[in-house]
Structure formats: structure tokens, C-alpha cells
Amino acid sequence: MSPAVRAAALGGGYAPGDEALAGVDFALDPGRIAAVLGPNGGGKTTLFRALLGELPLRRGTVELAGRPAYVPQTDRTRLDFPVSALDVALMGAYGRTPWWRRVARADRVAARDALARVGLGDAARTRFGELSGGQRQRVLIARALLQDAPVLLLDEPLSGVDAVSAERIEAVFRELREEGRGLLVATHDVEQARAWDAVLCLNRRQIAFGSPAEVLTTGVLQETYGHELVVIGEHRAVAVEHHEH
Amino acid sequence: MLSWLTDPFASDLMRRALVEVLVLAVACGPLGVWVLLHRQSYAAESLAHGMLPGLVVAALAGAPLVLGATGGVLVAAAAIALAGRDARLGGDAGVAVAVTGLFGLGALLALSPDVPARLGELLFGDLLGLTGADIVEATVLAAVVVAALVLAHRRLTIGVFDRPTAPSLGVQPARWEAWLLVVLAVATVAGVRGLGSLLVVALILAPGAAALNLARRLPAALALAAGLAGLAGVLGLLVSYHWQVAAGASVALAAIALFAVTLSFGRRRPGLGVP
Amino acid sequence: MLAAVVSLPEPFDTPFMQRALLETLLLAMLGGVLGSWIVLRRLAFFTHGTGTAAFPGLVVAGPWGVPAQAAALGTGLLYAGSVERLGRRAGADAATGLLLVAALAVGVVLASDVYESGAGVDRLLFGSALAISDRDLWLTAGTVAAVLGLDAALRRAWLAGGFDPVAARSLGVPTAAADRLLLAAVAVAVVVALDAVGSLLVTAVLVIPAATVRLVADDLRTLRLGAVGLGAAEAVIGLWLADTLNVGPGPALAVLASAVFAVVALATAVRR
Numbered sequence: 119m120s121p122a123v124r125a126a127a128l129g130g131g132y133a134p135g136d137e138a139l140a141g142v143d144f145a146l147d148p149g150r151i152a153a154v155l156g157p158n159g160g161g162k163t164t165l166f167r168a169l170l171g172e173l174p175l176r177r178g179t180v181e182l183a184g185r186p187a188y189v190p191q192t193d194r195t196r197l198d199f200p201v202s203a204l205d206v207a208l209m210g211a212y213g214r215t216p217w218w219r220r221v222a223r224a225d226r227v228a229a230r231d232a233l234a235r236v237g238l239g240d241a242a243r244t245r246f247g248e249l250s251g252g253q254r255q256r257v258l259i260a261r262a263l264l265q266d267a268p269v270l271l272l273d274e275p276l277s278g279v280d281a282v283s284a285e286r287i288e289a290v291f292r293e294l295r296e297e298g299r300g301l302l303v304a305t306h307d308v309e310q311a312r313a314w315d316a317v318l319c320l321n322r323r324q325i326a327f328g329s330p331a332e333v334l335t336t337g338v339l340q341e342t343y344g345h346e347l348v349v350i351g352e353h354r355a356v357a358v359e360h361h362e363h
Numbered sequence: 364m365l366s367w368l369t370d371p372f373a374s375d376l377m378r379r380a381l382v383e384v385l386v387l388a389v390a391c392g393p394l395g396v397w398v399l400l401h402r403q404s405y406a407a408e409s410l411a412h413g414m415l416p417g418l419v420v421a422a423l424a425g426a427p428l429v430l431g432a433t434g435g436v437l438v439a440a441a442a443i444a445l446a447g448r449d450a451r452l453g454g455d456a457g458v459a460v461a462v463t464g465l466f467g468l469g470a471l472l473a474l475s476p477d478v479p480a481r482l483g484e485l486l487f488g489d490l491l492g493l494t495g496a497d498i499v500e501a502t503v504l505a506a507v508v509v510a511a512l513v514l515a516h517r518r519l520t521i522g523v524f525d526r527p528t529a530p531s532l533g534v535q536p537a538r539w540e541a542w543l544l545v546v547l548a549v550a551t552v553a554g555v556r557g558l559g560s561l562l563v564v565a566l567i568l569a570p571g572a573a574a575l576n577l578a579r580r581l582p583a584a585l586a587l588a589a590g591l592a593g594l595a596g597v598l599g600l601l602v603s604y605h606w607q608v609a610a611g612a613s614v615a616l617a618a619i620a621l622f623a624v625t626l627s628f629g630r631r632r633p634g635l636g637v638p
Numbered sequence: 639m640l641a642a643v644v645s646l647p648e649p650f651d652t653p654f655m656q657r658a659l660l661e662t663l664l665l666a667m668l669g670g671v672l673g674s675w676i677v678l679r680r681l682a683f684f685t686h687g688t689g690t691a692a693f694p695g696l697v698v699a700g701p702w703g704v705p706a707q708a709a710a711l712g713t714g715l716l717y718a719g720s721v722e723r724l725g726r727r728a729g730a731d732a733a734t735g736l737l738l739v740a741a742l743a744v745g746v747v748l749a750s751d752v753y754e755s756g757a758g759v760d761r762l763l764f765g766s767a768l769a770i771s772d773r774d775l776w777l778t779a780g781t782v783a784a785v786l787g788l789d790a791a792l793r794r795a796w797l798a799g800g801f802d803p804v805a806a807r808s809l810g811v812p813t814a815a816a817d818r819l820l821l822a823a824v825a826v827a828v829v830v831a832l833d834a835v836g837s838l839l840v841t842a843v844l845v846i847p848a849a850t851v852r853l854v855a856d857d858l859r860t861l862r863l864g865a866v867g868l869g870a871a872e873a874v875i876g877l878w879l880a881d882t883l884n885v886g887p888g889p890a891l892a893v894l895a896s897a898v899f900a901v902v903a904l905a906t907a908v909r910r
Binding site for chain 3 (some may be wrong): 121172186187190195198199200201202210212214215216218221245246258265273
Binding site (some may be wrong): 611 | 895896
């Protein structure tokens, strides 16, 4: 079975002499969810960029089962845009609609279905900017659903999100896993990573990749997060979150 | 050769123009450095451009231009502040609306009467038509600008180079930025007679940008900006005299040309840089 | 070519006023469709700058025997390219400020040679109804058609690219090419607007009506239709105002459009 995502000796940066990422080597099978752990600035976003083909200087190879769907954090989007939740979800179909055609009716139906799937069926007509943070994150996931991509890259989809949204999102993850898609989820939540299939630890280079049991040891976490790690008891550790402003 | 340099300044007219640009240079040069370091170029340009209706009203009513300039700048500042506030538009669009409206109003007031106001002079200056009183006016305003900058020097420095710790040092950066805009307004009023509302910003931004490209330390940049502005004034007047072109525009272009020259310097030995 | 075949009420009963009316209505179309994108994609200052930068080109166009639109397009490209290169050295803010004032100064210096009186320069800066030729009308109409076509084809790319630039590329939307075409379309729209409203006032027709409607519109369709409607109404009233006050269309449209904007802005601010 060919992997959903495979990176071999991947590394690179944004400018000559800039080493944002080095030595990334892993393979994610379809139907698996991998957490990507690491401090801010440690390369999680750079990895996603590289997988999307947007890293200016790149070494190594990337193999993907298909073009990945990218789910950014909602504060990266324009909240003042005059678009409804449905409009945003529908954007997932833009890539497969040629410029001379209108968006297909089937895609419109799919957009409504996707919103229902993330629990926002009633909010289709609400302006995107008027939704709560968690709801907006769910809309962006609905957009990714519409892309029907074999690989999904999600950038901290659960950070700062209300409990209802979080539950929904995790349920959708499980569904996507059942459908045989591969998910890479950047997160700060070490505990959550334990529940998934694989963990990738990055701090400007790959520290470890493997099952949670193998990777989530104090030693590896210390190497990944450095002084940002707070160890609580024998088997629990929490990574400190810093938000860049 | 020497006569090429001194001949132009034989007449009273040209001598007054020379004094005017040198006086403005001392004020506008250093001010420009601060404006650039605070990233307020857009505000500077908008304020200057938006003052047109005030100038036109003064010209039509036969009132002193400095009154019209002051009124114009105040109205422009209010309009720009209000328009730039709406989050839906993005500050850019709001300011563009305000400036366009003010331009239009100024042009409408100037061009509709039977005896139209001399719009060209208000926009591009009347550097060769200055009286002694004009020079005195400019000198007083320039002195105010220089005094204000000297008094605030330390606080402005902290606001730019040490912004995060400024409050702990007793400096509120936002307040000093607003205050900088007030000083900018005064400088604009000072320079509008000679260079016009459209071109006065050249003498503020260009020498400052040039100085920031060359100087490595702030005091040097401030002094250099004044010097370069003065040089631009002299060069501009020489060009204007010898080639029979508009004086205000020549000074503006000379300032910008000096900046263009420093662009190549900056590459080899970087100065503070223009943020 | 366009004689006074249609009988309209004063002041639109003369050929040149009818041409001016047609031109400003066509520009209102541009302001509605393209203007909505200018506002959403934050290109208002770019629009204003491209217009201002065209001034020196316009000054020499006549004497050099070059069509005004060609000269304006040339300076527009020069301006856009210079902003990008200079912006890397000196910060976008300062770079555009310096380039615009340079364009104005160059224009004035060139005008010293070309124009004896100030009236010529005024016309270039603020527009004139008399300056609108048949060729202008054809060019503007052609631009409207082209923009409508581009809008139909690229609307989704412009929307996705503005909403979420990073993800838009992963969506498979050609944002880079679409954005470049948007800038080019804005530049061309500015060029055809110059004769009527002048170098300094292009935003009066291309941006302000859309900005006004943006204050109250919650979805894209309302924004676009509203902007076209408002622009058309302002065109008619603005021209009437221009004729009454004996000024060019530019100043009249600018004052009218910004006054309407101010009223709407105050009304919506109070409501919020």
C-alpha cells in the first residue's frame, strides 16, 4: 500500500543560508492520523509549506497520494469578507471547477452536506466573520472535506476551540481515518497525540517519528521542546504554548 | 564656473527663495527622519494633500495663506482620522476617500468662481514669488518645528528604538506619535507657500530617507537630513534658474535625486535604513 | 459620431454632455464591478497612486504625439515596477510616497516647457468633460467588456485569494496569475478614467461608490450591484453638478461621492 505522505531527507528554508527544516524522513500510511509536535518556529508550518510545494529552497523528496487539503488557523483568514459559511465551504470545489464554468450543482449540495457533517447545517447562510472561533474552524474543515483530498494538513485545528467544536472536529477526524485518508495535525497537545496513530517531533529538524508509545518519552519531548516543556509526574508532560504577535 | 553658481542669486527674488529653502531644510530634514522611523509617510502625504480646500478658501477670500493652511490641515487631519477608522474598509481605502474628497473640494472651490484661484501655485508652490513677510513666517514656523523636535528628542528615540520597554521608562509611544503628527502639520504649513501642498512632502521624506541610507547613528542622520535638504534647495534653485523650469518642482526633484543616489551607496555600507 | 440624436433634458442635450454622460456611466460600471474588488482586495491606494503617476505621461502625450492612454499605461507600468523594487529597499510606505511626489514634480517640470498657462495642467489633474473623445468612449467601453469577462472568469480566484491567500493555492486556485491580472485590470481602468476625471481623482469613480456600499453590504452580490447603481446615480447627478458649477466632472464627482460616503459612514457608525 503506498503511503499517503512520504518525505525523504526533506529539508530547506526560505532564503539562502536559512535552515528552517532538516532531515525530515517519515511515511504516513492511508487511514492514519499523525500528530506533528514542536515549538513555534520549530518547523511545523514549514513542513506543511514544503508538502504543499511552497518552500522556495527545498532538498529531498516528497511523495503525496494527491494534492493535500490545507486547513489553516482561522485568524489567517479575512474575517471581514462578505462571505457566508456556505461560500467558504464551497471554495473547496474551486480547484476542480474550470474557469469558464460555474460551480456545479453537485458541489453546492456537497458543501451543504459538509457543513452538516461538521454540525453547522443551520449556519450555512451566516457570515463567516460572525461565527465563533470554533465554528469558523469547523467551516474551514468543511472546506477541506469538499476538496476530497487523500491527505489533509491541519494547523492547530483544536487550539482555543470550544468543547462542542472540538468534539465535532475529532469525530470528523475519525471519519476521515475510516475513509482511508491521511491526516497530519500540528498540535501542542501532547495528550491528544497519544490517542492517534503516529507522532512526528520537529524542532528545526526531525527529532523522532513513530507510534506514540515509542516517541512520547520524556527524553524525546525534552529534546523537542527544550525549556518549553513542563513535566508533570511520571507519564505526563505539557508543552508551553507561545503565541506570536 | 563660480558665476554659474552665484549669478542666479543676484536678484532679491532668488535670494529670498534661497533663504526660504534653507530655513525649510533645517526643519523638514530632521522631521523627515522621525516621520520615516515612525512609518508615517502615508499620513504625511495625506495631510499635505488634504489641506487644499483650506488654501483655496484663503486665496479666494484674500486671507493670509498661513491661516488657510492651518485650517486646511486641521480639517484634513479630522477627515483622515475619521475615515481611516472604519474597520470594514481597511485604513487605506478610508484615507483615499478622504483625500480624494478634499482634493475635489479644493478643485471645485478653485475652479468654479468667475475669477478662479491660482490653483497651480497652491498645488506646486510659488517659490519665486515670496515676500519678506513670507520668509519671516516660514522662519518662525520652522523654528517651532526644530524646537519641538529638540525638546522631544529623547522620548522620540525611545519610542522608535526601544518601544516595548518605553512605558516603563515613562514614555507613551502613541502619545508622541500623535504629537509628531502635530509637528508634521506645522512643517507642512511652513512649506506650503514655497513648495505647494503636493510637493512639500518631498522635502520632508526624501532628504530623511537619503540620510537614513547613509548615516549609521541617529544624530548623524538628523544632521545629514538637514544638510541634504539644504543642498537640494540650492541645487533645485540652480536648475530652475539655468533651465527655466518651475522652482518648487526643481527643489523637490533635487531632493528625490539625492535620495536615488544614496540607494546605491546604501548597498555597500548600510546605514540605519528606512523601515 | 455621436450626434444629439437622443433628446434628453438639460443639461444633457448637447453632444459633448451626452458623451460625458455615456463615459461616466461606463466608468460607473467599472467602479461597480472592479471597484468592489479594489475595495475587497485593498487596492484603493494602488488605484490612486497609478492615477497620480500617470500625470507626467499625460503632460508629454500631446506634444509628443502619443495617445494619452498609451502614455498613461506606460507610466503606470513604470510606477508599479518601481514600487515593487523600491519597496524592498525602503519600505512600501515611504517608497510609494516618494514615487508619487516624484511623478508630480516631473510632471510639473515637463509642464513648464509644454504649457504656458496653468489651465492645461488643471485639466490633466482634474479632468474635463470637453476632453472626452469618441476614441475615449470606445476604449472605455472595451475596458468594461474586458473587465466583465475577467470578472466572470476570475471572480472565484479573486475571492479565494483575498479571503485566505495561503490556502487558496492549496485549493488549486491560480491566485498568482489572477492577482496579476487584477492589478493590470485596475491599471487599465485608471487609464481610461483619466480623461474624464483627471489624474488625481480616479478613485472618485473607481473606488468611492464601492467603498460606500461596502459599509452596508454583507454579501458580494449586494456589494457589486449596489456599487454599480450608486455609481450610475452619482454619475448623472455629478455631471449635472459639474455643469451647474462650471467645473470638470472630476471635482464634482469627487465631492459628491465622498459626501455620500460620509453620510453613509456616519449613519452606520451611529447604528453600530
